[in-house]
Amino acid sequence: MEKITSRTNPLMTHIRKLSNDRKYRRTSGQMVCEGPKMLAEALKWGARVEVLVCAEGYQLPPDLPGDLRLVEVPADLLKSVAPTETPQKVLFLCALPPRGLPEALSGGRYLVLDGLQDPGNVGTLWRTADAFGADGLFLLPGCADPWNPKTLRATMGACFRLPVWEGELTALTGLLDRHGLPLYATALREDTVDIRALDLTRSAVVIGSEGRGVSREVLEASAKTVKIPMTDRCESLNAASAGTVVLWQMCQGTFQ
Secondary structure, three states: OEEOOOOOOHHHHHHHHHHHOHHHHHHHOEEEEEOHHHHHHHHHOOOOEEEEEEEOOOOOOOOOOOOOEEEEEOHHHHHHHOOOOOOOOEEEEEEOOOOEOOOOOOOOEEEEEEOOOOHHHHHHHHHHHHHOOOOEEEEOOOOOOOOOHHHHHHHOOHHHOOOEEEOOHHHHHHHHHHOOOOEEEEOOOOOOEEHHHOOOOOEEEEEEEOOOEOOHHHHHHOOEEEEOOOOOOOOOOOHHHHHHHHHHHHOOOOOO
16 A cells, blocks of 8 residues: 655646646546545446545455555545545546447437536436336537536436447437437427427437527438427426436336
């Protein structure tokens, strides 16, 4: 077990930058995760955990990878580098998984996020997609970084189980077309269909940003738009709620 006590130690500086700088995360190829539950999920699902930093006296789990760098630090030093106000006594660095669009799709149910900038909403929808049995998430430009510590925390471990890919709209529509998957958007226009009237079991459905909804470019690329029925006095749902309804409808039959 390596021991570090200095706040200016290169590893401590590295962790702070990973927590706060999206570009640095991409360049370094690592992300910061925190807490025993996230660590257990990472190990269970085969994430490449590379560095583990714990507070003095923390009981390490058994069967850690043999090549894992283990570091013990004072509690106040851990607090100074942790991405949360109240650290959970352990944080760890994982290698970023592949994030570009895949060459092929093995499933048929996907959620597409268009400009969602709130890390909590992105992480919540990632977690919900995993819970309802979707096959993956696509993030179009303008979304919060999926490897932001806030996003990862909101996934509650789904980040290690369900793939997320980032890509441009043109490349995504080409990929979907090659696999016979229609693109639908949650928006209102003349061709809007009640979500209950569409078969979403083989589709990709777009959830728009919190403020402006689905962008014009994505609407133009969508085969249809869908609406979620609700009372007349309610104008809309927030992104995470709308995505949850879509995912539930998309995954009907999964749990029968």
